[in-house]
Amino acid sequence: MPELFTWEFATDPYPAYAWLREHSPVHRTVLPSGVEAWLVTRYADARQALADQRLSKDPAHHAGSAHAKGKTGIPGERKAELMTHLLNIDPPDHTRLRRLVSKAFTPRTVAEFAPRVQELTDQLIDAFVEKGEGTADLIHDVAFPLPIYAICDLLGVPREDQDDFRDWAGMMIRHGGGPRGGVARSVKKMRNYLAELIHRKREEPGEDLISGLIRASDHGEHLTENEAAAMAFILLFAGFETTVNLIGNGVYALLRNPEQRERLQRALAEGDTELLATGVEELLRYDGPVELATWRYATEPLTLGGQDIAAGDPVLVVLAAADRDPERFTEPDTLDLARRDNQHLGYGHGIHYCLGAPLARLEGQTAIATLLRRLPGLRLAVEPDDLRWRGGLIMRGLRTLPVEFGTEKK
Ligand code: HEM
Numbered sequence: 001m002p003e004l005f006t007w008e009f010a011t012d013p014y015p016a017y018a019w020l021r022e023h024s025p026v027h028r029t030v031l032p033s034g035v036e037a038w039l040v041t042r043y044a045d046a047r048q049a050l051a052d053q054r055l056s057k058d059p060a061h062h063a064g065s066a067h068a069k070g071k072t073g074i075p076g077e078r079k080a081e082l083m084t085h086l087l088n089i090d091p092p093d094h095t096r097l098r099r100l101v102s103k104a105f106t107p108r109t110v111a112e113f114a115p116r117v118q119e120l121t122d123q124l125i126d127a128f129v130e131k132g133e134g135t136a137d138l139i140h141d142v143a144f145p146l147p148i149y150a151i152c153d154l155l156g157v158p159r160e161d162q163d164d165f166r167d168w169a170g171m172m173i174r175h176g177g178g179p180r181g182g183v184a185r186s187v188k189k190m191r192n193y194l195a196e197l198i199h200r201k202r203e204e205p206g207e208d209l210i211s212g213l214i215r216a217s218d219h220g221e222h223l224t225e226n227e228a229a230a231m232a233f234i235l236l237f238a239g240f241e242t243t244v245n246l247i248g249n250g251v252y253a254l255l256r257n258p259e260q261r262e263r264l265q266r267a268l269a270e271g272d273t274e275l276l277a278t279g280v281e282e283l284l285r286y287d288g289p290v291e292l293a294t295w296r297y298a299t300e301p302l303t304l305g306g307q308d309i310a311a312g313d314p315v316l317v318v319l320a321a322a323d324r325d326p327e328r329f330t331e332p333d334t335l336d337l338a339r340r341d342n343q344h345l346g347y348g349h350g351i352h353y354c355l356g357a358p359l360a361r362l363e364g365q366t367a368i369a370t371l372l373r374r375l376p377g378l379r380l381a382v383e384p385d386d387l388r389w390r391g392g393l394i395m396r397g398l399r400t401l402p403v404e405f406g407t408e409k410k
Pocket residue numbers: 050086087088098151234235236238239240242243246284288289290293294295345346347348349351352353354355356357359360361364
């Protein structure tokens with residue numbers, strides 16, 4: 001039995017997941033926090049679990065105390081007013097809130113945002129190219145700022161306040177690596193800021209997502225101010241670190257697979273964007289940002305993958321393991337940007353399927369295509385063994401991604 005949650009595991013969890021899929025596909029484990037949970041690693045079981053209504057997202061169904069200790073992976077979510085967000089509730093509340101937010105956050109809103117994402121990406125690349133050093137840390141310089149500025153713009157956070165958001169968000173993803181109490185303080189500042197912004201937008205609505213959330217109504221029902229604040233917070237939180245890691249893990253996988261990267265670079269040079277679209281989906285399957293789906297709790301005794309699970313038990317679906325299941329994907333450990341029939345679980349499945357997938361695709365595709373186009377000589381500046389992965393339970397991503405690039409193409 002391989003050891004889980006060690007430093008080696010964080011660097012490359014895939015061999016351990018292969019072992020679990022084969023020998024203990026629904027596996028009871030003790031998490032580093034001390035909480036016991038079931039890990040689900042096979043694709044078929046994972047897909048079933050993600051859509052199983054007997055698995056609740058409401059922490060009140062947990063027989064143990066994971067949530068009393070705030071171990072859900074979302075810093076500060078013990079604060080009651082931010083608790084009623086989509087990832088913590090079941091139907092019918094979930095259905096109502098999701099319908100309301102979907103009216104404001106549509107694929108069209110995202111499509112209209114494409115030129116701004118391109119402009120942001122170019123500005124971020126200009127900033128480090130202009131230093132003339134020929135090096136960058138792609139996490140710090142592109143992957144981290146792009147999603148935070150993008151979501152701030154979408155929500156309607158004025159530009160002059162966006163650097164504050166960048167600082168608070170930076171503190172939140174350090175996972176305790178910053179000053180003591182820093183995460184809690186940042187969440188509090190963000191929460192207060194959002195509450196005030198919502199208040200202001202109610203008085204003076206604009207064309208932004210927060211105004212849309214306030215306006216959205218369903219059969220005459222509106223979001224309350226608390227619900228709108230919780231929604232803005234979850235959009236920010238769910239859409240931020242995930243996208244950082246899509247860009248970081250994605251570029252890293254391309255740098256480690258030069259034939260695939262050259263193929264994509266050639267396609268982009270010829271104006272063919274189909275490989276970019278299938279490629280970003282494949283990067284999500286191959287080494288996606290969300291290693292484990294968020295917490296679920298059995299509301300009644302049930303059997304999953306032949307394993308009995310008691311009512312109240314927490315269940316964690318390991319998306320990273322399911323997406324490498326050889327029963328579902330041919331040569332699952334190979335990166336194939338042109339892969340067809342790629343129904344990966346990187347965005348989840350069922351009623352909690354990622355609401356921000358169109359935005360994530362837009363940002364991921366824009367960042368990766370622009371980096372490859374403008375910096376054709378991009379290469380890792382350190383040995384892969386020298387890279388460090390963040391240690392969080394839910395997310396998978398690099399701390400830094402130092403690169404060198406030769407000359408830039410305009
Ligand atoms: C590459 C980037 C992203 C990935 C891999 C990703 C992945 C996921 C996954 C796996 C879930 C389901 C979790 C579960 O069932 O436990 C989810 C839900 C969600 N995501 Fe994303 N996400 C990404 C980007 C975004 C963005 C950009 C936004 C919004 C701005 C967003 C907003 C949400 C929301 C609101 C939910 C909850 C939906 C619900 O419960 O109904 N995500 N995401």
